[in-house]
Amino acid sequence: MGSFYTNHTVRGPSQAKLLEWLHDRPAYVSKSERGLSVVVDAECEDQDGEVLASLATQISGDMNCHVLAILNHDDDVLYFELYENGNKIDEYNSSPGFFDENADSDEPTGGNAALLCTIFGASDPDKVEAALRGDYVFAFERHRDLALALGLPMYSVGLGYNYVSEGDLPPDAPDGEYKHSEA
Template sequence: MPGVMQMESFYVSHTVFCTDAQAVAAVLAGRNAFVTPAHKGSVVVLDEASERQEPEVILELGARLSSELQAPVLAVLNHDDDILMYALCEQGWVVDQYNSSPELFEPDQDAEPIGPQGGNAQRLAEAFGSREVEAIEAILRRPATDEGYIFAYERHFDLVKALGISEFGVNTGFQYLKAGEIPAGLDAAQLIPVGTATPGA
C-alpha cells in the first residue's frame, strides 16, 4: 500500500487525466497547491483550499480543471477515514458523484447504514480508459464495515488501481505534503509547488 499510513485521515485530491503537469500548475495560479509529476497517465493536485472539505470548493476546482485542461478529473474527499466521496468532472461539469457512507452525515445518529450511494462504474471507467467496470462496481459497492473497507483510503487505493491512474493522491493531501509526509515512490523534489506551497523536509 503506497503512501504514509494515516489513522483517521482527512484529505482531498484531484486527479487529472493528462500528462502535462506544468499546464495543470498554470491553471492553479493564485492558489496554494502541490502538483505531482505525471504518473500512470495522470497528474494529481493537492490543493490547500480544498482541504477545508467544503464541497462547493472541491467541485468548483474539479470542474475548472476539467474545463481548462479538457481532461476528466476525479475529485476525492476522505473524511476521518470513515467516508470516501468522489466527483467525476468532465468539460466543466460534475457528471457523477459517490458517497461510501451517506448516513454518517445524517442528523439521526442512530440511522441504519444504507450503504454506498451514487457512482457510475461504467462512466468512471470510460472517463479514464479502464476496462475494469465490474471491479470498479465491486469496489464502489463494498460496505464500509469490518467485512468490507475498514478505512476509506483502502477503497480509494483500490479504485485508482482499477482505473489505472496515479496513486499519488491516495492517503495524502496538502497538509501532509507540507509536513514532509511524501507518498511512496514520489520524491519531494518532483513536486511542483504553486503559490506559497513548500514541501516539508
Template structure:
C-alpha cells in the same frame, strides 16, 4: 489519528500546465508528476469539498478534459465527483448516512452513486475492470466504521443483555424512558442490517478480484498493496481487505486508484501538510512553495 484529503486527478494536461493554471487562480498545494496521463493536485484548503469541486470543474473546462474531485473525510467517507468538460457526469458517496445515523430514526445506508462503467470508460480502463470498480464502490462491509462506537454497556445491550444507564439526578423520568427507547430502536435497526454491512469474507470485492484473469489479478494486487503502503495503512491492508472488507476509506481509495490506474499517491496526499509523502518532481504552488 484523523485524516482528511482534498485531491483532484486531471487526465490529459501536463503537470506544468496544471501547476501554472492553478497558481494563476491563487491556489496552494502540490501538483504531482503526470503518471499514465493523470496529474494529481492536492489542495492545502481542506475546509470544504465544494472548493475542490469548483477547482475540478474549472480545470476540466479549461483543458476540455476529465477531472475527478476526491475527498476523504476522516477515513470515514470517500466522496468523488467526476467532471467531464466542465460538467458533472457522476458523483459518489461511500457513506451518505454518516452525519445523520446514530441516535435517530435513520438506519445505516450503503454507498450511493458511482457509475463504474462511466468511470472506467472516462479514465481509459479496459472493460474487464468494470466489475472490480463496481465492487469497490459498492462494498460497505466495514466492521465498526459506519456504526458509531459504543461503550461496553451499549455493546452488551446490542448483544441482548439489559443496559444499566446512569442519568443525571434531575433528568425527568419521561426523558430517561425516551432515551432508552431510542437506544432500543437503534439496536433493532443494527440487528436488521445485512450481514455484508458488518463484515463478510465472501464480499463483492473479494469475488470481483477472484474473477480477474490471473495476470490482471496479480497486477491489481501489486498496485493495491503499493497504494496501501503509500497511504500509510500498512503492508497487510490489501490482503486483509479481501478477508474482511475495507477497514478505512484510504483502503477503498487505494483500491480504486489501483483499478483505474490513478497515481497511487492520490490516496495519501494532503497538500503541503504531507510534504514528506510527495513523490520526487512534485511542483508546489501558492503559499509556502
C-alpha cells in the same frame, strides 16, 4: 484518528500547464504519469465540498479535461465527484448517513463503474464496482482499491496538501516530483 485528505486527479493537462493555470493558488501538482496529474490544494483541505467541486469544475472546464475530485473524511467516508469539461457527470459517497442522519441508507451511493472505466481506460468494471460497494474498515483502503482498479497513480491515495507540505508522502509518491504553484 483516521486520515483527512482531498485531491484532484486530472486527466490530460501536464504538470506545467496545471501549475500555470493555478498560478498563485496554494497547491502542489504531481509529475504527470500516463496523462494523469494529481493536484492537492490548500483551500480544499478544509473539506468543504463546495470548494472541492468549484476547483474541479474550473480545472475541468477551463482545460477541457476530466477531473476526479476525492475527499477522505477521517477514513470514515470516501466521497468523489467526476467532472468532464466543467460538468459533474458522476458522484459517489461511501457512507451517505455519516453527515446526513436522514439518509435512507448508509450503503454506498452513486459511482458509475462503467463510466469510470471508460474515462480512465480501465477494462474491468467489476473490480471498480467491488471497490465502490465492498466492505471496508478504512476509506483509504477503498480509495486504494479504486485507484488500482482504474489505473490511477497509487500515490493519490492518502495524498493531500497538508501531507505534502509536511513531507508526509505516501510510499508510492514520486520523491521530489511535486511542484508548488506559488514557486
